[in-house]
Each structure stands twice: as C-alpha cells, then as structure tokens.
Amino acid sequence: MSDLRHDWSRDEVRALFELPFPELSRLAQNVHAAHHDPTKVQLATLSNIKTGGCPEDCSYCPQAARYHTGVEASELLEVRQVVAQAEIAKANGASRFCMGAAWRRVKDGRQFDRVVEMVRAISDLDLEVCVTLGMIDEDQVQRLADAGLHAYNHNLDTSPEHYDQIISTRTYDDRLQTLDNVRKAGVTVCCGGIVGLGETRDDRIGLLATLACLKPHPESVPINQLVRAPGTPLESGDDIDLFEYLRTIAVARILMPASMVRLAAGRTGLSREGQALAFLLGANSIFYGERLLTTPNPDADDDRALLDDLGLTPLEAAPRRVPSPAK
Ligand code: SAM
Ligand code: DTB
Ligand code: SF4
Numbered sequence: 001m002s003d004l005r006h007d008w009s010r011d012e013v014r015a016l017f018e019l020p021f022p023e024l025s026r027l028a029q030n031v032h033a034a035h036h037d038p039t040k041v042q043l044a045t046l047s048n049i050k051t052g053g054c055p056e057d058c059s060y061c062p063q064a065a066r067y068h069t070g071v072e073a074s075e076l077l078e079v080r081q082v083v084a085q086a087e088i089a090k091a092n093g094a095s096r097f098c099m100g101a102a103w104r105r106v107k108d109g110r111q112f113d114r115v116v117e118m119v120r121a122i123s124d125l126d127l128e129v130c131v132t133l134g135m136i137d138e139d140q141v142q143r144l145a146d147a148g149l150h151a152y153n154h155n156l157d158t159s160p161e162h163y164d165q166i167i168s169t170r171t172y173d174d175r176l177q178t179l180d181n182v183r184k185a186g187v188t189v190c191c192g193g194i195v196g197l198g199e200t201r202d203d204r205i206g207l208l209a210t211l212a213c214l215k216p217h218p219e220s221v222p223i224n225q226l227v228r229a230p231g232t233p234l235e236s237g238d239d240i241d242l243f244e245y246l247r248t249i250a251v252a253r254i255l256m257p258a259s260m261v262r263l264a265a266g267r268t269g270l271s272r273e274g275q276a277l278a279f280l281l282g283a284n285s286i287f288y289g290e291r292l293l294t295t296p297n298p299d300a301d302d303d304r305a306l307l308d309d310l311g312l313t314p315l316e317a318a319p320r321r322v323p324s325p326a327k
Helices: 010-017 021-035 079-091 110-123 138-146 172-184 201-212 242-255 272-280 300-310
Strands: 040-050 096-101 128-132 151-153 188-190 193-195 220-225 260-263 285-287
Touching: 010 021, 010 201, 010 242, 021 242, 040 079, 040 110, 040 260, 079 096, 079 110, 096 110, 096 151, 110 128, 110 138, 138 172, 151 220, 172 188, 188 220, 193 201, 193 242, 201 242, 220 242, 242 260, 242 272, 272 300
Parallel strands: 040 096, 040 285, 096 128, 128 151, 151 188, 193 220, 220 260, 260 285
Antiparallel strands: none
C-alpha cells in the first residue's frame, strides 16, 4: 500500500515517541485498522527443538553455554516429537508454529536434514511454519523454503550502536546478511528486538528505524520484553516502564503498517489491562502456549479468556506458500 515507507529518519521516529499518548494512539489505531482486522490476533506456538549449549554470548540468553543458568543442553528433538507438539498446538487454536534452535549458525548435515523434515511435516498440517536457527546461507534457506517454510526469525535485538554491549560474538552486519539471505530465498522475515536490556529510548528508536528501513519490512515484528534469567549478565536491572513499552508497540505499528506486531517474550509480567492496551495500539500477534523456549508464558486458558473478554478472535493461517511435494 502507498503508505509503506522505507526511509524513516531517526528524528521522525523520535517525534512519534514524543507524541502525547492520545495522539500516538490515534495514529496507531488508524494505521492498524487500515491494514488489518483489529479484532484478529495471531496465535503462534513456540517449540525449543534444540535447547542450550549455544556458543554465542548474547547477554540476555539463558541458552548461552558460558553462563550458569541451570538450562541443560539437549540434543535436537526427533521429527515425531515436534510433529506431536505441532498437532497439539493446532488443536489448541494456534495457526503458526515456530521452532527455535540454540545454534550460532546452521551447519549442513544430518541435524539440518532433520529440521528440513520437521518443516515439511508441519507445513503439511497447514500451520504457518517459522524457524529460528541462527545465521544461515541462501542455499540453506532455499532448502527450508522448498520444504514449505513460511518465515525465518532472526532478531536485530537493539540499535546498531548498542549491539556490541549485548553480544560480542557476532556483529549487526552478520544479522543483516542473514536477513538478506532469507529474503533472497523468498521466505518471509520475522525480525524484531528486545526491550529492557538497559537500552535508551534512542536505542529503541534506532532499532525501530532500522527495521522500518528494511525493504520490504519484516512481515512479522516480535517485540520481546527481556525475561531476566538468573546467571546471565542481565539477570538484574530496571524493567522498562509500561508506557514506554506501549509507545514502542505503537511506533512499530505506525512505521510498519502491514506487518504483524507480536507481543513476544515477557507477557507474564504484563497485566491483562496492559495487554489490552497493546492490542488497541496495534499489536496483533502473541506467543501462545505455556512455554516460550526455556521460560514460562501465560496459560493458554488465560489467553483465550483475555481474547474472549476483549471480543478478539484467532487469525487463521496464511495459505501455504509452496506446495510440499512428497519425497
Ligand atoms: N539462536 C538463534 C538466534 O539467536 O538467532 C535462535 C534462537 S534465539 C533464543 C531467538 C531470539 O530470542 C533472540 O534473538 C532474542 O531476541 C530472543 N530472546 C532470547 N532470550 C531472551 C530473553 N531472555 N528475553 C527476551 N527475548 C529473548
Ligand atoms: C522471538 O522474538 N522471541 C522468541 C522467538 N522469537 C524465538 C524467543 C523468546 C525467548 C525468551 C526466553 C526463553 O524462553 O528462553
Ligand atoms: Fe545462542 Fe540465540 Fe541464545 Fe544468542 S540468543 S545465545 S545465539 S540461542
């Protein structure tokens, strides 16, 4: 649509953050209603297909091997185990199934072959399949695409300036290169960040401006609130103020009108009222199911009750991207 822009300056984004709340919320609601049915919320269920033991040093992450977080490293799950989880997620009303692996990058071989088979099997259930496997090259994404992959999640996490204070084992440019590889293979992009890392508002502006200058915009933008994990460098610190979090959601909605904006990690710390406000301001997707990757998420029953109370209903899965020929 014509109001999609990819040339947002930081000053413009800052001006949105500084709007009086009623003005910001009016803009966000107008944009939301012009591009989406505001009564629909996407339900995405997460599965941790390979837990822990990760060589990266992301200072927020309970799965980084170098921190003593109590998360045990496990082997890659079997295809049948993950398919069973996906069937349950579908029966519970999820339309999207996201599989995460605590890898730095994808390596060709039997483990990756197994992930390709997971994607094929879950796409056959008519769920939107998303994976997040770390850095990946174009040929590898193409294999996943041929198996029916709908989206690849790869977050920028924070502003380019703040990045090296959070992660030292890879660069922002590494992240952007993977996003480019995903695009070239024709897979949709799920890319967002984390708030509550000790970043400034300027960092949140820098993150959102970077996302909004990607062309095309990421189809899906997860806004995670840091889930503080004992043993990580970020285990203690000040949480972000609710209104600043809501402003971040509203600005993301305005900058990327056609994208799905997801209330991702951190919903257990949000009240029902806080979540209702986020939906009013343009959030239209949640992680649904009792667990994120290693940490808790709200009970599915509570989420269904919240949606019911607000008159919101689950969004259906997008039609399958590519046929999934039997092998
Ligand atoms: N290892 C892959 C990678 O980093 O791209 C995929 C899995 S990683 C766990 C996926 C994303 O989860 C990270 O990019 C980060 O944005 C988010 N994440 C990890 N730990 C988190 C935490 N404690 N709180 C909020 N978000 C977190
Ligand atoms: C995303 O943006 N958030 C999800 C998903 N993509 C893979 C992960 C959240 C992880 C929260 C911490 C945990 O449970 O380990
Ligand atoms: Fe590894 Fe991903 Fe966690 Fe970073 S966020 S430590 S890359 S699992």
